[in-house]
Amino acid sequence: IAGITQAPTSQILAAGRRMTLRCTQDMRHNAMYWYRQDLGLGLRLIHYSNTAGTTGKGEVPDGYSVSRANTDDFPLTLASAVPSQTSVYFCASSAVLGAGELFFGEGSRLTVL
Amino acid sequence: QKEVEQDPGPLSVPEGAIVSLNCTYSNSAFQYFMWYRQYSRKGPELLMYTYSSGNKEDGRFTAQVDKSSKYISLFIRDSQPSDSATYLCAMSDGGGSNYKLTFGKGTLLTVNP
Numbered sequence: 001i002a003g004i005t006q007a008p009t010s011q012i013l014a015a016g017r018r019m020t021l022r023c024t025q026d027m028r029h030n031a032m033y034w035y036r037q038d039l040g041l042g043l044r045l046i047h048y049s050n051t052a053g054t055t056g057k058g059e060v061p062d063g064y065s066v067s068r069a070n071t072d073d074f075p076l077t078l079a080s081a082v083p084s085q086t087s088v089y090f091c092a093s094s095a096v097l098g099a100g101e102l103f104f105g106e107g108s109r110l111t112v113l
Numbered sequence: 114q115k116e117v118e119q120d121p122g123p124l125s126v127p128e129g130a131i132v133s134l135n136c137t138y139s140n141s142a143f144q145y146f147m148w149y150r151q152y153s154r155k156g157p158e159l160l161m162y163t164y165s166s167g168n169k170e171d172g173r174f175t176a177q178v179d180k181s182s183k184y185i186s187l188f189i190r191d192s193q194p195s196d197s198a199t200y201l202c203a204m205s206d207g208g209g210s211n212y213k214l215t216f217g218k219g220t221l222l223t224v225n226p
Contacts, residue, residue: 004156040121042218043157043201090156098205098214102149104156 002026004105006091012111013081021076021108023091031097032074033058034066036087037107043090049074050097081112116140119202119217128226132189136202136217139183143204143215146178148187151199151219160200161187192224 007022025032034046035058045058049068063085065077074093078085091105119136126132134148145164149157161176163169169176175188185204189196202217 040218043216045214092156098207101147101159101162102157102203102214104158106156107154 003103004091004093006089006105006108008108009106010109012113013078015082015112016080019078019081019110021078021089021091021110023074023076023105024072025074025091025093025103026072027093027095027103028071029093029095029103030071031094032068033092033094033102034064034074034076035090035092036060036085037090038087046076046089048097078110081110083112086110086112117202117204117215117217120220121218123221123223125223125225126192128192128194128224130192130224132192132196132222132224134187134189134200134202134220134222136185136204137183138185138204138215140204140206140215141180141183142206144207145205146176146185147203147205148174148176149201149203149216151201153198157201194224194226197223 005024030051033048035043037043044060046064047066049055052068052071055066089108092102094102117138148161150160151157163176163178166178166180173190177186199219199221201219205214
């Protein structure tokens with residue numbers, strides 16, 4: 001059982017470059033989320049999606065974009081990476097938006113130089 | 114005042130000790146309360162999930178919610194070295210268009226053999 005698969009696991013990126021973090025779930029969950037986790041700041045929601053075709057902004061959406069073309073995939077794109085986007089990024093899903101268990105991926109560790 | 118406050122620790126206890134982890138919150142709309150466990154370099158995983166006030170027990174773990182005091186706790190009995198992890202509290206106002214799930218910053222727990 002894969003659950004949530006994130007790629008890449010780790011990436012070093014030059015500032016100004018475009019980067020897409022991939023997230024795929026095999027649980028047929030309606031809701032998906034992207035969080036970033038930073039020391040001292042905890043988990044902060046970047047974007048979320050209630051269902052395929054719809055997305056919403058979280059707490060820290062600036063500099064990030066998402067799409068939800070189908071149920072399983074929820075990529076996160078940094079159009080022009082900046083050093084403050086250095087973080088660990090977690091994708092998550094739940095059966096229903098905002099309720100029930102969130103299932104997390106293993107994270108993508110991104111360093112922007 | 115931050116919406117969710119959680120003592121970051123670190124907390125170090127001997128094996129077999131009773132551990133108490135706590136969060137306070139300010140948003141009275143929160144109805145769903147969760148505890149997640151996160152091992153080093155892994156994604157968070159759901160440990161306990163409760164709705165409204167009261168207690169819930171699952172093996173060595175007990176979750177308590179006191180909505181009148183806006184205070185939640187997680188107790189771990191007979192703690193084991195395998196319990197060493199970061200524990201995150203999380204709260205939701207119930208989903209839908211008013212979706213909001215807020216995490217505490219996490220408490221790092223070490224159980225020493």
